[in-house]
Amino acid sequence: MAARGKHRRPKARSLTRGVVAAGTGGAALALPIVGATGAHAAAQPAQTAQVAQAAVPQVELVTYKVAAGDTLSKIARKHATSGSWKTLYQANRAVIGDNPSMIHPGLTLTVGTKKSQKSANKTKPTTATTQTTKSAASTVTPASAKTYTNDLDGWIKESLDVMAQNGIPGSYDGIYRNVMRESSGNPLAINNWDSNAAAGTPSKGLLQVIAPTFSTYHVPGTALDAFDPVANITAACNYAAARYGSIDNVNGPY
Structure with missing residues (x-):
């Protein structure tokens, strides 16, 4: 989910006008002063805050440490690996070696990936960005693992x-x-x-x-x-x- 930064957005203020007296000999001219924080000046930063917000997808590896009694088939079913144990073996062949049956307790296998969304800056995310992040997060909810009784x-x-x-x-x-x-x-x-x-x-x-x-x-x-x-x-x-x-x-x- 996109990180919510601590920030303050500039308040748009109405056009500010003041009067200053400029000396012109013995007379005084009334000159209008336009405030620097007027509506026109505030419009550009406010628009930028919404456009600059972007979600940066990051992929994280999901690992599993082999326990006694584990097999590639059992691990693949437990973690809902697409393509069963063969896909799991191909992804971890460098770790397992040439014999897919020879896995031992303590071996760390990569069993999948998940995506997370992080904000590119600390501006407040728009509604569209928040919905996109929630949608991405919902796709990585782990499936319930199938278990078997030991009998x-x-x-x-x-x-x-x-x-x-x-x-x-x-x-x-x-x-x-x-x-x-x-x-x-x-x-x-x-x-x-x-x-x-x-x-x-x-x-x-x-x-x-x-x-x-x-x-x-x-x-x-x-x-x-x-x-x-x-x-x-x-x-x-x-x-x-x-x-x-x-x-x-x-x-x-x-």
């Missing part, structure tokens, strides 16, 4: 949002049905007895994904830990989509 319901919903951003099919019911069959909803479940385990690659997490499958179908922007609930669900659904068309088509061991 199976929240993990599935967050994963579905990530899947939607990456064109991966699947429904809540399809994911829930397979999670309950594979792990009973335990994100730390691990199979240490089947053939995969015997080969040194035990199935892990909510949808019991082995390491090679998780690595191949991992979705950028999610955690690299196969036990991470959202990363596990999303990678498994990505694999199921490639092999079966959708996790909804999986009704048994896959």
Whole structure:
């Protein structure tokens, strides 16, 4: 919003006339004196005060410090970044590096910009300038961030949002049905007895994904830990989509 300066505007005074006596020998002539603060003299500064007022737009960067458990997808959704996590990654590639999944707590990312209006001088802003400033300020009101509960319901919903951003099919019911069959909803479940385990690659997490499958179908922007609930669900659904068309088509061991 434009800053309101402390100032005084000159008061327009009516044309002031006085009479002075000028000696002309023995007679006195009455001469009119026009005051310096007359209406004509005040008109120009008053007009200038309104014309000189201008709003100077300034752009400020909005930053975010990465916290434990954050992913680019989660940060992009929280700050309503246009273009999802990919846009966020491109804007911060110099900070993040070549692997968009490798973000660590304490990293400072630029998540957007906002505009502010400041007065070019200390004259009182006109009505038009005030309305323009208010309009600009209203455009930077932050959108409410989407949050998820830290339970199976929240993990599935967050994963579905990530899947939607990456064109991966699947429904809540399809994911829930397979999670309950594979792990009973335990994100730390691990199979240490089947053939995969015997080969040194035990199935892990909510949808019991082995390491090679998780690595191949991992979705950028999610955690690299196969036990991470959202990363596990999303990678498994990505694999199921490639092999079966959708996790909804999986009704048994896959």
